[in-house]
Amino acid sequence: MNRRHRPGRGFEALRYRFEIVSDYGAFRDLQRHRMLTVQWQGLTPDLGAGIPDEVAAAGEGDAYGAALERSAAEYHRLADAGLAAAAPYALCLGYRIRYVLDLNAREAMHLIELRSGREGHPAYRAIAHRMHALIAERHPAVAAAMTHVDDSAEPRLERILSEMRQETRRAALAG
Numbered sequence: 353m354n355r356r357h358r359p360g361r362g363f364e365a366l367r368y369r370f371e372i373v374s375d376y377g378a379f380r381d382l383q384r385h386r387m388l389t390v391q392w393q394g395l396t397p398d399l400g401a402g403i404p405d406e407v408a409a410a411g412e413g414d415a416y417g418a419a420l421e422r423s424a425a426e427y428h429r430l431a432d433a434g435l436a437a438a439a440p441y442a443l444c445l446g447y448r449i450r451y452v453l454d455l456n457a458r459e460a461m462h463l464i465e466l467r468s469g470r471e472g473h474p475a476y477r478a479i480a481h482r483m484h485a486l487i488a489e490r491h492p493a494v495a496a497a498m499t500h501v502d503d504s505a506e507p508r509l510e511r512i513l514s515e516m517r518q519e520t521r522r523a524a525l526a527g
Contacts (some may be wrong), residue, residue, distance in 0.1 A: 359497060361396035363458035366494065368484055370453045373399060377445035378475035382467065387494040392451035395440040397424035420444055457494050460487060465500040471514040 372379075376395055383390050407416045427441035455463065460483065466472075467480040481503060487497035 359458055359461055361458070362454045363461065363494070363497075366454075366457040366491070368455055368457065368460055368483075368487065370390065370486070371450070371472055372453060372479060373385040373448050374400065374479055375446050376443070376449050378479060379451055380445075381447050381473065381476050382453065382463070383451075385455075385463050386460065388452055388453050388455035388463070392449055394450050395443055395447060397427055397443060397447055401444060401448060401451065420446065423447070432488075444511050457487075457491075457503060459497050461494075464498055468482045468502045470502050470504055 372382075374382075379392065381394075399421050403413045403416050403420075407413055416494055422446075423442055423444045427439045430439035453491070464480045464484050464487075467476045468484070469477075472480075479502070483496055484498060484501050484503075487498075
């Protein structure tokens with residue numbers, strides 16, 4: 353009936369394994385799911401980081417790029433000083449990391465339906481959509497059971513609609 357109604361335990365017999373490269377922020381959001389196994393490489397500047405289109409369109413791409421470079425330089429300074437364990441903390445969350453998610457179909461349904469929501473960050477929404485497409489290629493019936501996948505493609509105003517709904521509720525309660 354809604355995305356909180358979980359499928360039966362039979363979905364736990366089917367497993368999926370995805371190798372993903374994404375920004376560190378998206379990784380941290382996906383890593384939080386408790387029913388999956390995640391393995392990751394160390395966070396380094398080696399896989400690079402992208403500059404969001406909106407930042408470039410606002411004329412701040414160079415400033416953003418400079419911040420990424422300062423972050424990487426500090427990473428290297430710390431690593432060269434023998435502080436390799438602390439060095440990743442110097443990196444911006446936009447740097448990419450490679451990881452593997454191993455999960456059953458039941459958890460895949462939960463993760464994909466939750467993380468595909470339009471209020472979600474575009475980085476992990478794209479991962480959820482790609483995971484859904486890959487499952488659909490291999491097991492169309494399982495993908496079809498994921499009836500609450502939000503595949504809308506609206507402008508990147510992820511949280512603003514949610515904030516507007518909350519404000520309307522607050523105003524109704526106060527009024």
